[in-house]
Amino acid sequence: MTYKMLVSDLDETLLNDDGSINPDNIKTIKQAISQGFKFVPNTGRSFKSVQALLETLGLKDQAQQYVISYNGGAIVENKGNRVIATRAMTFDLAQKIFSAGIKINSAIDVHIYTVDQLFIYNISETDQAYMAERHVPYQLVDTTDLSFLKSEAPIMKVIFEHPDQAVRDVIMTEVSDTVGAENVVATYSSNRYVEFNPKGVDKGSASLQLGELLGIQQSEIMAVGDNANDKSMIDAAGLGVAVQNAIEPIKSVAQLITKKSNNEGAIAEILQQFVLDDHE
Template sequence: MYKMIVCDLDETLMNDDGSLSAKNAAAIKEATAKGIYFVPNSGRSYTSFQNDLETMGLRDRAGQYSISYNGGLILENKNNRPLAVNAMPFEIAKTIFETGAANPEAATHVYTEDALYIYNPISEDSDYLQNRGVKFTEMQTADFEQFQGQNIMKVIMALPSVEKRKQMREVVESQVDPKQLTVTFSSGRYVEFNPAGINKGTAAVQLGQLLDIKPEEIIAAGDNSNDLSMLKAVGMPVSVANGIDAVKDVARYVTSADNNHDALAEVIAKFIL
């Protein structure tokens, strides 16, 4: 019997326009009414999906949980209470940021525990974020010292092609020991850097341990490479129909529907209801 669903948001639960469908929201409510935990497990900040939690009936709920920043932060939804903060060492974050900032094609994002800052925002990326309710502050300088004393959850870059994202990874890994990093790609636009050992999968298992839920009792749903860790860590890995091949290869179930056609409602109907 499955006791928890951990679910990516963008291109998995959410429509391409960033909206949550009524059918997915209704299915989530049915699942949680049966005692199943539904846990958003996103690369985004928890601040960006509070309205969606409201629609799911999970906002500010005691005993309900969210995971943000690719596993960097685990929260109880009631008062957004941190349960685990897996921050990046300052000097590593600084080196990654400065590498991104030196590339004029890159929009370089810095995620603190509660806010997003972007150096050199580009319109396509900014539009994508705004469609998803993601608020950010534009950095006017590349002075990273402003983040001293804050929890840096991750640093990511938006770049226009797969090749350029892979090149950015190579450049960063020439400056920072790769053993200190978890590197993933997401949403067909980002290369993402988290601390070593921090990913969606470790966070899902960590939350499961807190709730006395075994990995085999967890369903994970995703579409892209930053979801692979959670699919590999759980009992029922699911890819939505629009998932990349690497995600479909590790999935035990691939939905008939894509993210624009209520894929999560399909998952909940099959495994929970």
């Protein structure tokens, strides 16, 4: 099988635990791109927050190269950061999600993503350090009334940060019960976040949508990840891959598990095996 595109999660997949990139990953991604291959970061983050990463990989401001952001909420061409598709959240849904989550714990940390901005309410020390490591820009807010967002760009998603999985579980249940599980996609990521997108928005459907726009078939797409919000793209791709450090539920649905972890150059392993000209 000839693969033409790899959609890849970032944190704990492409990136090392400290947010840096293994040199083998950088080298092999650049080699693959030079052969006309598409390497597409598929992340919960904003496309604006990955510009330094794109520059390192030789993808910044490049035509015909792309980023999928906000767990599938936006597809962006890197040339001029041109947004070519969005699937936004209504203001009313965002406010209901936000209010339901902070009801669990008034000290909870909340991220609200618009298509071009990240707002954080009540940022925690651990989250502040995590954002700094990954050079993610954000704006602090101190109000529980999100009406100011009505004058902002479309809302993409709302997520909550807490180190305790039990607390994240309660937030997921409370929000789903409040807004209706049929109206949201709820996922976990990075062992710290519980994320909410509008129903129908996920990394997998966005990967297939980008493939259709580029004339790339489902069977020609690879996807790689490590955590729960990566399941949809691993399920959707022609070849779904879990990195060695992935959580067990992701390993159980993947067709392939890398021998290397994110810290050891797992992406390089995939590209060397399936994409580069000298692969066997």
